[in-house]
Amino acid sequence: MARPAFRLDAVLVQAVIAGALSFAHLHELADAAGQTGWKGWAYPISVDLLLVAAWRRLRSDGPSRLAWCWFLIALVASLGANVATAGFLDLAHPPAWLRFGIAGWPALAFLGGTLLAHSHTADDTEPIPPANPAPVPAVEVEQESVPAPRPEPAPITAAAEDAPALAPAPSTPAPAGPAVPAALVDHARKLAADHHARTGAPIDTDTLRARLGVPPHLADAIAAQLA
Numbered sequence: 001m002a003r004p005a006f007r008l009d010a011v012l013v014q015a016v017i018a019g020a021l022s023f024a025h026l027h028e029l030a031d032a033a034g035q036t037g038w039k040g041w042a043y044p045i046s047v048d049l050l051l052v053a054a055w056r057r058l059r060s061d062g063p064s065r066l067a068w069c070w071f072l073i074a075l076v077a078s079l080g081a082n083v084a085t086a087g088f089l090d091l092a093h094p095p096a097w098l099r100f101g102i103a104g105w106p107a108l109a110f111l112g113g114t115l116l117a118h119s120h121t122a123d124d125t126e127p128i129p130p131a132n133p134a135p136v137p138a139v140e141v142e143q144e145s146v147p148a149p150r151p152e153p154a155p156i157t158a159a160a161e162d163a164p165a166l167a168p169a170p171s172t173p174a175p176a177g178p179a180v181p182a183a184l185v186d187h188a189r190k191l192a193a194d195h196h197a198r199t200g201a202p203i204d205t206d207t208l209r210a211r212l213g214v215p216p217h218l219a220d221a222i223a224a225q226l227a
Helices: 010-032 038-061 065-088 096-118 158-162 182-199 205-212 216-226
Strands: none
Touching (some): 010 096, 038 065, 182 216
């Protein structure tokens, strides 16, 4: 399979031009601050490498406080050099804070590069607790029902065979009726005598029950005692 022909991209060309200009401004600023020779060329390389490392960390591992911090530090160093070389500072007589910053940059860049290369994403991001696994439902095992053993009949001994049969207990006669208080019977006699004196006939059970206000079975028992 043939590889596609190389084509110039406008974005790539723009990136190369911007990188070259930024590199030249950083070298000019370092040279003005006293970093001559190879040190003046190493300063812009250090700034651009830290910027690329922080951006690569953001693209590969996602946003994090560490990567954003060092990306902004390298961006400020690069942007500050571009602005400083535009005539805002007298590079023939650079201020003390500029010389101090240029001289201390290697240690700062080394610290940032080491942290970006040897730290994990979990160190600067909040860990996500694992979700609780769903409880596995317990499987109920049905146990086979074992029939209970039937008790064996007790052997009949010879003494039990020779024992005489027990005679049935005599049945007690059932009570004739409910017990009637004597006072109620005397009151019923007075009502019966009054009824006979007025009508000339003995009092019947229904009339006796109505005059006494008792249930039918109790009226029958009282009538039986009056007869």
